[in-house]
Amino acid sequence: MTAAALSPDEAGPTVCVGEILVEIVATTIGAGFREAQPLVGPYPSGAPAIFIDQCARMGGNAAMVGAVGDDDFGRVNVDRLERDGVDVSAIAVDPEFPTGSAFVRYRQDGSRDFVFNIKTSAASRFGWTDRVIDLIGRCGHLHVMGTALSMPSARDVIDRALAVVKARGGTFSFDPNVRKELKLDEAIERRFAALVDAADLLLPSGEELERAAGVDGEEAAIDRLLARGVKEIVLKRGADGATCFTADGFRFDSPAFVVPEVDPTGAGDCFGGAYLACRRLGMSPVEALTYGCAAGARNVTVRGPMEGAGTRDELDAFIAATPRRS
Numbered sequence: 458m459t460a461a462a463l464s465p466d467e468a469g470p471t472v473c474v475g476e477i478l479v480e481i482v483a484t485t486i487g488a489g490f491r492e493a494q495p496l497v498g499p500y501p502s503g504a505p506a507i508f509i510d511q512c513a514r515m516g517g518n519a520a521m522v523g524a525v526g527d528d529d530f531g532r533v534n535v536d537r538l539e540r541d542g543v544d545v546s547a548i549a550v551d552p553e554f555p556t557g558s559a560f561v562r563y564r565q566d567g568s569r570d571f572v573f574n575i576k577t578s579a580a581s582r583f584g585w586t587d588r589v590i591d592l593i594g595r596c597g598h599l600h601v602m603g604t605a606l607s608m609p610s611a612r613d614v615i616d617r618a619l620a621v622v623k624a625r626g627g628t629f630s631f632d633p634n635v636r637k638e639l640k641l642d643e644a645i646e647r648r649f650a651a652l653v654d655a656a657d658l659l660l661p662s663g664e665e666l667e668r669a670a671g672v673d674g675e676e677a678a679i680d681r682l683l684a685r686g687v688k689e690i691v692l693k694r695g696a697d698g699a700t701c702f703t704a705d706g707f708r709f710d711s712p713a714f715v716v717p718e719v720d721p722t723g724a725g726d727c728f729g730g731a732y733l734a735c736r737r738l739g740m741s742p743v744e745a746l747t748y749g750c751a752a753g754a755r756n757v758t759v760r761g762p763m764e765g766a767g768t769r770d771e772l773d774a775f776i777a778a779t780p781r782r783s
């Protein structure tokens with residue numbers, strides 16, 4: 458069994474680098490924002506922030522690199538992360554640009570309309586500061602989401618951080634988070650492939666697996682990725698659960714919990730944060746999958762992207778009380 462695929466929690470915090478946002482959610486189902494309507498929020502959000510919040514709530518050593526504005530949307534985020542046990546020392550406060558935001562409204566068919574302010578916000582303006590250098594110097598594991606590749610400042614921080622973390626014996630996980638159809642420009646595509654190659658743990662969902670592998674078919678994609686040196690792959694399958702594949706040929710399918718879906722946003726990030734924390738705390742892939750599936754399922758039962766992230770006790774209670782698909 459691949460107990461040592463990831464550096465242990467004592468080796469230093471899991472550091473997640475990426476966008477920090479508030480999310481404001483329409484309370485009615487329908488198309489977009491072209492008329493006045495009831496909204497609820499601001500909720501702390503941003504896939505990397507959701508991930509690291511769930512990692513900390515699960516009991517993992519966790520820290521965040523990113524930026525917010527000097528405004529209440531920023532304080533909503535930093536206060537939440539800090540409350541949940543995330544080291545926020547390397548979250549910068551931008552004196553000029555506002556905190557990033559996403560307005561989201563669900564359509565009848567479950568698809569979503571968004572209004573984003575990320576590129577022109579503090580969310581995508583952070584750098585290799587002394588505080589980041591200090592944090593990365595004691596980091597045990599780095600986690601990155603594919604969305605960060607669209608932010609030039611994040612790309613620079615990720616390149617430097619990955620080199621430092623690997624040099625000190627730390628490990629790396631990557632959630633590709635890039636739709637299959639999305640064509641990246643050539644330079645970014647090369648970076649994307651390099652992050653896949655560097656990953657000790659890859660956390661794709663659905664067709665992102667084939668996108669990351671560059672081949673069609675689940676089995677072929679898994680074989681290709683393991684041959685490229687990825688040590689552990691966890692494929693997220695939404696309401697169908699998740700599967701773990703490891704380099705020594707181990708495969709385990711974990712059924713999903715049966716829950717009413719209120720707000721699917723953040724399921725994958727909560728899954729990943731819980732799974733990674735469990736693995737670094739020494740649990741087997743099978744145990745970590747149970748907590749990951751529980752964290753994802755619990756989060757979809759609550760409105761707001763990270764409002765349903767659970768502590769270990771909350772997840773234990775959820776696991777004991779919730780039936781699973783067979």
Ligand code: ATP
Pocket residue numbers: 661662663692693694695696697698699712713714715716718721722723724725726728749750751752753754757
């Ligand atoms: P996101 O939509 O946040 O990007 P994702 O596509 O990365 O999510 P999903 O596969 O949707 O990831 O969700 C991650 C995990 O959460 C799943 O593997 C599953 O265990 C759990 N999960 C997600 N949605 C549901 C659901 N409707 N019912 C039960 N469990 C769910």
Ligand code: MG
Pocket residue numbers: 634662725726
């Ligand atoms: Mg995803």
